[in-house]
Amino acid sequence: MQNTEHATASAASTKPLFEGSDWNFDLVKKAYDACEEIGLGELGLDIYPNVIEVITSEQMLDAYASIGLPRMYRHWSFGKHFVRDELHYRKGARALAYELVINSDPCINYIMEENSMTMHTLVLAHAAMGHNHFFKNNYLFQEWTRADAILDYLDFAKTYVARCEDQHGPNAVEQVLDAAHALMQQGISRYPGSNRTVSLARERERARERHLYEQQSFNDLWRTVPQKRQEEDADSAEDAQPSSAAGGSQLRLPEENILYFLEKTAPKLADWEREILRIVRNLSTYFYPQRQTKVMNEGCATWTHFHIMNRLYDKGLLTEGSMLEFLHSHSSVTMQPAWNDRRYSGLNPYALGFAIMRDIERMTTEPTDEDRDWFPDIAGNGDPVGTLKQIWAEFRDDSFILQFMSPKVIRDFRLFNIHDESQRPQVFVSNIHNELGYRQVRQALSKQYCVSSLDPDLQVIEADLQGSRRLVVAHNVRNGVLLDRANCERTLYHLARLWGYRVKLIEIDYETGKVLKEHENLRMP
Amino acid sequence: MQIVDRRRNPKSKSLGNRQRFLRRAKAEIKEAVREAVKTRKVSDIDAGEEVRISSKSLREPQFSLDSKSGSRDFVLPGNTDMVVGDTIPKPPPGGGRGNKGSKEGTGEDDFVFALSREEFLDVFFEDLKLPNLVKAKLKQIKSAELTRAGFATDGPPSKLNHVRTMRNSLARRIALNRPSLAYLEKLEAELAEAEAETPLNEGKVNELRERLARVTALRKRVAYLDPLDLKFNRHERLPKPSTQAVMFCLMDVSASMTERLKDLAKRFFILLNMFLRRHYKEVQVVFIRHTNVAQEVDEETFFTGRETGGTVISTALVEMERIIEERYPVADWNIYAAQASDGHNFSDDMAECIEMLQTSILEQCQYFAYIEVGSIDDGPYPSSEVWDGYEELVGEHANFAMRRVAEPGDIYPVFRNLFSEDAKANSG
Numbered sequence: 001m002q003n004t005e006h007a008t009a010s011a012a013s014t015k016p017l018f019e020g021s022d023w024n025f026d027l028v029k030k031a032y033d034a035c036e037e038i039g040l041g042e043l044g045l046d047i048y049p050n051v052i053e054v055i056t057s058e059q060m061l062d063a064y065a066s067i068g069l070p071r072m073y074r075h076w077s078f079g080k081h082f083v084r085d086e087l088h089y090r091k092g093a094r095a096l097a098y099e100l101v102i103n104s105d106p107c108i109n110y111i112m113e114e115n116s117m118t119m120h121t122l123v124l125a126h127a128a129m130g131h132n133h134f135f136k137n138n139y140l141f142q143e144w145t146r147a148d149a150i151l152d153y154l155d156f157a158k159t160y161v162a163r164c165e166d167q168h169g170p171n172a173v174e175q176v177l178d179a180a181h182a183l184m185q186q187g188i189s190r191y192p193g194s195n196r197t198v199s200l201a202r203e204r205e206r207a208r209e210r211h212l213y214e215q216q217s218f219n220d221l222w223r224t225v226p227q228k229r230q231e232e233d234a235d236s237a238e239d240a241q242p243s244s245a246a247g248g249s250q251l252r253l254p255e256e257n258i259l260y261f262l263e264k265t266a267p268k269l270a271d272w273e274r275e276i277l278r279i280v281r282n283l284s285t286y287f288y289p290q291r292q293t294k295v296m297n298e299g300c301a302t303w304t305h306f307h308i309m310n311r312l313y314d315k316g317l318l319t320e321g322s323m324l325e326f327l328h329s330h331s332s333v334t335m336q337p338a339w340n341d342r343r344y345s346g347l348n349p350y351a352l353g354f355a356i357m358r359d360i361e362r363m364t365t366e367p368t369d370e371d372r373d374w375f376p377d378i379a380g381n382g383d384p385v386g387t388l389k390q391i392w393a394e395f396r397d398d399s400f401i402l403q404f405m406s407p408k409v410i411r412d413f414r415l416f417n418i419h420d421e422s423q424r425p426q427v428f429v430s431n432i433h434n435e436l437g438y439r440q441v442r443q444a445l446s447k448q449y450c451v452s453s454l455d456p457d458l459q460v461i462e463a464d465l466q467g468s469r470r471l472v473v474a475h476n477v478r479n480g481v482l483l484d485r486a487n488c489e490r491t492l493y494h495l496a497r498l499w500g501y502r503v504k505l506i507e508i509d510y511e512t513g514k515v516l517k518e519h520e521n522l523r524m525p
Numbered sequence: 526m527q528i529v530d531r532r533r534n535p536k537s538k539s540l541g542n543r544q545r546f547l548r549r550a551k552a553e554i555k556e557a558v559r560e561a562v563k564t565r566k567v568s569d570i571d572a573g574e575e576v577r578i579s580s581k582s583l584r585e586p587q588f589s590l591d592s593k594s595g596s597r598d599f600v601l602p603g604n605t606d607m608v609v610g611d612t613i614p615k616p617p618p619g620g621g622r623g624n625k626g627s628k629e630g631t632g633e634d635d636f637v638f639a640l641s642r643e644e645f646l647d648v649f650f651e652d653l654k655l656p657n658l659v660k661a662k663l664k665q666i667k668s669a670e671l672t673r674a675g676f677a678t679d680g681p682p683s684k685l686n687h688v689r690t691m692r693n694s695l696a697r698r699i700a701l702n703r704p705s706l707a708y709l710e711k712l713e714a715e716l717a718e719a720e721a722e723t724p725l726n727e728g729k730v731n732e733l734r735e736r737l738a739r740v741t742a743l744r745k746r747v748a749y750l751d752p753l754d755l756k757f758n759r760h761e762r763l764p765k766p767s768t769q770a771v772m773f774c775l776m777d778v779s780a781s782m783t784e785r786l787k788d789l790a791k792r793f794f795i796l797l798n799m800f801l802r803r804h805y806k807e808v809q810v811v812f813i814r815h816t817n818v819a820q821e822v823d824e825e826t827f828f829t830g831r832e833t834g835g836t837v838i839s840t841a842l843v844e845m846e847r848i849i850e851e852r853y854p855v856a857d858w859n860i861y862a863a864q865a866s867d868g869h870n871f872s873d874d875m876a877e878c879i880e881m882l883q884t885s886i887l888e889q890c891q892y893f894a895y896i897e898v899g900s901i902d903d904g905p906y907p908s909s910e911v912w913d914g915y916e917e918l919v920g921e922h923a924n925f926a927m928r929r930v931a932e933p934g935d936i937y938p939v940f941r942n943l944f945s946e947d948a949k950a951n952s953g
């Protein structure tokens with residue numbers, strides 16, 4: 001480890017915070033204060049107030065299952081994840097994460113009762129300081145999420161879904177949720193604007209108004225009106241609210257946020273179904289920044305805990321035993337198996353993030369000539385913390401890697417770039433970690449973390465609201481990568497359920513405009 | 526910073542999700558449970574179980590990109606000796622990186638999880654029922670049920686009825702003119718204002734002070750919440766009537782019953798026993814085994830004892846009649862019987878058996894089920910003395926049913942068939 005000079009330099013007259021592995025609330029508080037002193041005092045981190053919640057392993061599994069959010073609404077898929085995780089955990093096939101932290105204000109950190117005091121300290125440094133700072137300062141989180149509103153919103157969502165279950169039956173709600181979950185990745189408006197999850201009060205008010213309007217505008221007389229023509233008129237007048245033109249220019253097509261589009265335009269959905277789509281869409285948006293900052297977020301938190309733990313040790317606040325326990329778990333978290341290793345399962349965001357952060361720290365203080373060539377702005381600027389904080393605030397994974405991954409990191413990880421043509425029986429190496437390859441490898445890796453190139457690019461391009469009522473969705477095919485057929489058919493089924501009529505999906509080559517494949521689904525009555 | 530201890534929070538917060546999940550996977554779970562019964566040992570047939578179900582109805586599809594089409598670039602770590610232009614053969618389809626698809630549960634893989642014993646049995650005995658449970662005689666009243674019984678003026682704090690209590694408190698406060706906090710604050714503000722006034726208006730200040738003192742005293746005298754206000758929920762134990770039923774289990778353990786046949790018969794009775802214990806707390810079970818003599822035994826001996834001899838079925842019927850007469854008056858009891866045998870009987874005995882069934886036993890019983898255990902080699906309709914003999918009863922008596930079981934896999938369907946709610950309709 002690179003920290004040996006730190007570790008041996010412990011010159012301490014102060015008493016350690018704790019000895020042994022047992023913990024109690026006073027010790028946790030003491031450890032937190034010590035972490036905070038370093039995190040806020042020395043590093044100048046800017047964090048939301050912390051709430052630390054002690055939970056059991058079962059509760060941790062629970063939190064896992066409901067995608068890390070407390071107070072989630074009920075759905076069978078969370079039950080499914082729970083039984084699967086539980087089985088793995090009981091069989092010892094998978095360990096539980098040490099912590100779980102929620103991007104909210106106040107920031108909620110879960111710590112597990114089984115862990116030792118050292119692990120608790122590590123978690124506090126990692127989550128309560130590192131992640132918390134990242135949540136509060138990174139531009140994506142600022143733009144896309146409202147940390148102060150999310151807990152209230154979850155409460156609202158949970159009660160709303162429960163009320164719908166009471167009113168319309170669990171099966172009906174389940175079907176809508178299933179369909180909405182299937183389209184969750186298509187529930188994000190990628191161009192920021194009015195995307196923020198709004199406050200609970202406004203949200204509740206809106207739901208109530210929607211319901212009230214429905215009630216007020218309901219007139220039982222309409223049911224008795226005999227002429228068919230009139231009925232049709234009423235129908236289309238309702239639809240015409242957003243647009244009457246079949247061309248869809250007034251529908252503001254193309255629209256990439258399919259859930260949004262359905263919520264606003266799907267002809268057959270009931271009031272509460274639209275609200276559920278909205279809930280799922282808002283949650284999807286809430287998670288969008290997290291998906292884009294895995295490497296940075298973990299890198300930031302890991303760098304922070306590494307720094308704080310070493311400082312605690314330097315100050316004599318950690319015993320040698322604790323330090324060793326910490327180093328052991330730290331090095332297993334930041335381990336990166338090679339591509340042909342049995343344990344390999346993709347690049348480890350902890351390892352990569354931590355390596356790049358450490359590398360930036362090194363460059364600011366002990367730059368080499370190569371660093372000066374590649375990073376003239378930060379090499380030797382002497383301000384590692386300031387540089388890191390600025391980077392944490394202003395980048396996301398793809399831009400961060402493209403900008404700050406140095407040749408040294410590429411060499412250390414021995415990264416190489418593979419090109420894969422689906423028709424060929426083998427893949428070939430297109431770049432390795434040498435002078436010629438650094439930039440290409442870096443560019444390819446950056447692309448690998450760019451969410452918009454990982455998710456299929458789908459857009460609603462046509463919606464006929466008067467005639468056949470057909471909905472057409474286009475998939476912009478890049479590099480000839482089509483949709484997975486089986487999954488596509490099943491998801492399309494859900495889309496057709498929500499839309500209520502025929503749905504067509506065409507896969508169009510982005511460059512040539514050629515239609516490569518078509519899928520169609522008709523809602524079964 | 527704030528530390529919250531959540532460990533005491535109600536457990537199994539995920540129960541709702543789990544129930545929804547089980548409901549979703551019901552068809553598959555049923556199939557898996559049925560499989561499990563086939564292969565399990567007799568002794569742990571009713572334990573909880575790890576079931577393996579296909580994830581067909583548990584799919585969570587999303588639009589995803591097909592890794593087998595088009596071209597892509599990706600970056601891997603840990604290059605050792607490769608240079609630009611080297612090729613690596615692709616891993617064979619299906620193999621390769623193990624945790625890619627299955628990890629998210631979207632793969633086609635089977636899905637394994639553990640059902641608790643309760644859940645297992647729930648699935649197992651779903652929709653089953655004892656037919657014709659009619660003679661509801663309220664003789665034995667064992668069970669008592671807590672029911673709401675109005676309100677009481679004292680009780681444990683956990684039963685405090687907040688709404689009632691606060692209603693009383695409010696009424697009392699209004700009746701006794703307790704000044705509100707807002708009024709008190711208003712007076713205080715007025716007083717402060719008056720005191721700050723220049724020139725000081727002594728009279729007004731004094732009056733306000735006096736009024737304030739009076740209001741404060743009154744607020745003290747009339748408590749916000751008085752012991753008088755407290756109302757508690759009251760519960761009472763009400764005896765709950767229950768129907769009485771007895772089940773006779775008659776099993777042939779003669780020499781002609783091989784180990785395999787006995788195993789089949791025992792499996793059936795274990796199911797029956799579990800089903801009764803689970804669904805009908807008050808049902809009594811009488812175990813009778815017979816060779817050429819019959820004898821009432823306890824559960825343990827019935828399932829585990831070893832004894833051999835010839836076969837005279839009527840002895841078991843006689844024993845059953847004797848017990849009915851002795852302990853279970855027909856007027857008070859719902860009587861059920863299940864008989865299992867390999868179909869062999871002492872040939873002179875058959876007529877007597879049928880005679881007994883026809884004249885007395887079937888009249889007394891709500892339902893009589895006969896299970897013949899055999900092997901597949903016997904063909905679909907092998908004939909045996911007992912089967913042929915009993916066949917004539919089927920048409921005449923609606924409460925008589927017979928089924929054949931040739932392998933463990935048959936037991937569950939036959940059992941369901943005998944006790945499902947539809948079968949009840951057939952049987953009368």
